[in-house]
Amino acid sequence: MRGFSQMSQSAFRLDGKVALITGSARGIGAACASTFAEAGAMVMVSDVLTDAGDAIAAAINEAGGAAAFTPLDVTSEAQWEEAIAATVARFAGLDVVVNNAGIQIMKPLVRTSYEEWRRQQAVNIDGVFFGVKHAILAMMPGGSAGRGGSIVNISSTGGLVGFPGLAAYSAAKGAVTLLTKTAALECAQAGWNIRINSVHPGGVNTQLAYELKQEMVKLGAAASIEEATKITNRMHPMGHVGEPIDIALAVQFLASDASRWVTGSAYVIDGGYLAR
Ligand code: NAD
Numbered sequence: 178m179r180g181f182s183q184m185s186q187s188a189f190r191l192d193g194k195v196a197l198i199t200g201s202a203r204g205i206g207a208a209c210a211s212t213f214a215e216a217g218a219m220v221m222v223s224d225v226l227t228d229a230g231d232a233i234a235a236a237i238n239e240a241g242g243a244a245a246f247t248p249l250d251v252t253s254e255a256q257w258e259e260a261i262a263a264t265v266a267r268f269a270g271l272d273v274v275v276n277n278a279g280i281q282i283m284k285p286l287v288r289t290s291y292e293e294w295r296r297q298q299a300v301n302i303d304g305v306f307f308g309v310k311h312a313i314l315a316m317m318p319g320g321s322a323g324r325g326g327s328i329v330n331i332s333s334t335g336g337l338v339g340f341p342g343l344a345a346y347s348a349a350k351g352a353v354t355l356l357t358k359t360a361a362l363e364c365a366q367a368g369w370n371i372r373i374n375s376v377h378p379g380g381v382n383t384q385l386a387y388e389l390k391q392e393m394v395k396l397g398a399a400a401s402i403e404e405a406t407k408i409t410n411r412m413h414p415m416g417h418v419g420e421p422i423d424i425a426l427a428v429q430f431l432a433s434d435a436s437r438w439v440t441g442s443a444y445v446i447d448g449g450y451l452a453r
Contacts, residue, residue, distance in 0.1 A: 195270040203384060252304055276304065301353070336352075342392075391405075
């Protein structure tokens with residue numbers, strides 16, 4: 178069947194686009210890296226886990242895609258500058274940045290130390306601030322890439338509603354929600370052709386989610402990992418948590434030209450969790 182309009186299924190592809198993805202050595206970030214590569218993008222994998230990050234890039238290349246790895250601790254502005262320069266140098270451009278790297282400290286608010294609070298903010302909001310800032314500087318007219326682009330910030334359902342035990346995490350993720358909207362408005366008003374959106378996953382089957390279940394057991398919210406799994410599955414109206422690919426496909430849409438009129442939006446991908 179022929180397409181009904183000039184925009185067609187090919188708009189969902191990422192051919193020719195260069196993407197830098199933080200925290201992409203495993204979990205949701207790694208799924209974004211593979212999905213993007215399959216959709217035709219050149220992918221810069223980045224993480225503090227260098228061996229695992231290298232392995233993800235190697236696997237993409239072995240499968241016929243185009244990827245490289247650069248170390249990036251998102252809490253360091255200097256490393257951000259280096260990672261963006263390395264991406265532009267390696268793939269001759271920068272069209273997409275996914276701010277995915279994150280940690281989760283589960284503690285009741287009154288037992289959260291200032292150091293824990295700061296660590297949580299450093300990775301989950303300072304890291305996104307640096308990422309958005311330096312992505313815009315590279316993508317804007319006159320920047321090192323200079324051809325506009327799409328920035329996708331991975332927030333959480335915890336960036337839209339409160340979660341007992343996750344005060345520091347939810348505070349950082351809530352900040353990501355409004356940083357995204359404000360930066361999107363600044364770019365739209367400036368006419369820079371840079372779109373910025375946030376994605377809000379519910380529970381997703383990753384190492385971070387496994388560690389959350391371990392904390393649930395430690396805090397007495399579940400008797401075992403198996404019980405914590407049942408509880409987290411039941412929390413989602415569709416009856417189970419998501420897989421990293423469920424998030425990666427939404428991120429691909431936001432990275433692609435199929436979402437060319439979408440900016441400042443908050444995409445919830447949560448098996449119905451927030452519908453209640
Ligand atoms: P994960 O722990 O599997 O992966 C996170 C990655 O981030 C790891 O590779 C880790 O090394 C990296 N990372 C941590 N600190 C870093 C730093 N300072 N600099 C660079 N990289 C760093 O977790 P995930 O579930 O894949 O999480 C990805 C994102 O999705 C996070 O922002 C998380 O908050 C968010 N999220 C996850 C869930 C879930 O249930 N898994 C739900 C909502 C939101």
